[in-house]
Amino acid sequence: MTIKIGILGYGNLAKGVEAAIRQNPDTKLCAVFTRRDPASVKTKTEGVNVYSVDSIMDFKGKLDVLIICGGSATDLPEMTPLYSKTFNCIDSFDTHANIPKHYEAVDESCKANNTTSLISAGWDPGMFSIQRLYANCILPDGKDYTFWGKGVSQGHSDAIRRIPGVKNGKQYTIPVESALEAVRSGKGPDLTTRQKHTRVCYVVPEEDADLAYIENAIKTMPNYFADYDTTVHFITEEIFNRDHAGMNHGGFVFRTGVTGFDKDNRHIIEYSLKLDSNPEFTGSVLVAYARAISRLNAKGEYGCKTVFDIAPALLSPLSDYDMRAHLL
């Protein structure tokens, strides 16, 4: 059975989803919906039409899953509950503090309409969350560590670009190697925010901009940079476009803990991702969960789900027998 997928939006993440669908022969991209003029959007997949989001209700009953590729700040809190009334939806909502509220809104829509949606898929939240949960269950007496990077933080890059005199800018979050090593040693160090990550900024200034002002404005910015060791490099637009166009990211999840009657045996669980393309990897996760969500809905399991609720087998195109025989 082919899983019929629609994508709402056509930015970087949506293109990552589109590429992932090509790598999963049991899935099919049926439609792209946009808030822009549909004539201005051209998909890479042959034969797939682009529609105005206003006509999305015409697809009721024609899609197994709608993957919503919008922003967590304003798009998803509105869109996922709304479209869950009609479709099984998947999003990558990543404002950790607001997940419970978002969950409630989506769950209500799903239960009233016999749909099944999954929120907060991707790698963090997503694969990193799964690692945290498994590791906490296995080592109840332990400590968690999550490191991000090396990779581009969109929020911090945006913050740089809002400073007067900045033409373009990009911020890399970089885990501190000595902090990683301290965690890997199993000693269970207490690490402050500053000790875990450094921030490196590449800034293209406007002509005649006050570089000292910009550097100070970045390094003292509360919440974003003030609590970190921050380095600012001024570069030309040419270098920026040549060296900083990528969307690489990644990170590490650790749990260290002890077992035994005397708690004297130490264990270290480490999971890491090194991703050339954050949106393509995230899109690949979303497509795997589309498979799971369409199966759950077919079984009559309605409501909002998270990655915690999905048995790993539901993500796979393999038969249960083949999984047991070849991957267990």
Added chain:
Amino acid sequence: MTIKIGILGYGNLAKGVEAAIRQNPDTKLCAVFTRRDPASVKTKTEGVNVYSVDSIMDFKGKLDVLIICGGSATDLPEMTPLYSKTFNCIDSFDTHANIPKHYEAVDESCKANNTTSLISAGWDPGMFSIQRLYANCILPDGKDYTFWGKGVSQGHSDAIRRIPGVKNGKQYTIPVESALEAVRSGKGPDLTTRQKHTRVCYVVPEEDADLAYIENAIKTMPNYFADYDTTVHFITEEIFNRDHAGMNHGGFVFRTGVTGFDKDNRHIIEYSLKLDSNPEFTGSVLVAYARAISRLNAKGEYGCKTVFDIAPALLSPLSDYDMRAHLL
């Protein structure tokens, strides 16, 4: 609700399960069953009696889960199907090639008796299998690598000890650092068995034993050592007892793969375990799955399960809300 657990067997793994139950306040050890004389076995947990396995049927209806700590060669293929007729069982069956057959036998017992059992829990099979499955679903176009060690291989240690002239022996499997680095680079190397692991043996010879004979017998042993770079160290019994009494183990699971329309973005997923005590870590995994299995049985989901069938949330003592709020 407290999860009432029985343990069958009282070797290293069973003791690891017993210690893990202490770290999970919602679980309780109710009984230990042994094939030895029960009077000869003393548990570490106050107030827990040891019974002959012959009286295990007296506990029908009194245990939520029976954790069977037996060997994969002869014990588990017989025990898990047998006791699944009466109890929800968990085992750590680890003969990968025979998993499908074992699954069928246990599934038949469970379905005929409305019980729920889980086979092949631990770290490989177990946590490593889960990593392989998730990573395969996310990166369908990629390559898998599993490395074991540094750690003690029981099977290889046994093989050494069967050589005439060997009084005691232990074998460590060690991943080749350059092979790990080649995989981490994302280049997707093809690696032979010999290129991935080396084997280091510590041997206590009998008095007047022929050391050259022993070393040659080890290094040329088919299946076990002939395909590896093997080093043999002869040591005294004192040094053996001082330095080689531990049960540490661990390993690495990688998947590297590509995404994108031109498949030009590379991603590296790495999971690793460094375990001071193989049996205590394995025991901790088994206890987490005991929680899941008792919940599934209470919901009327009968049959044989593997780690692939268990949603991560089922392993946790936390409420769904707390998981979403704090771990997602």
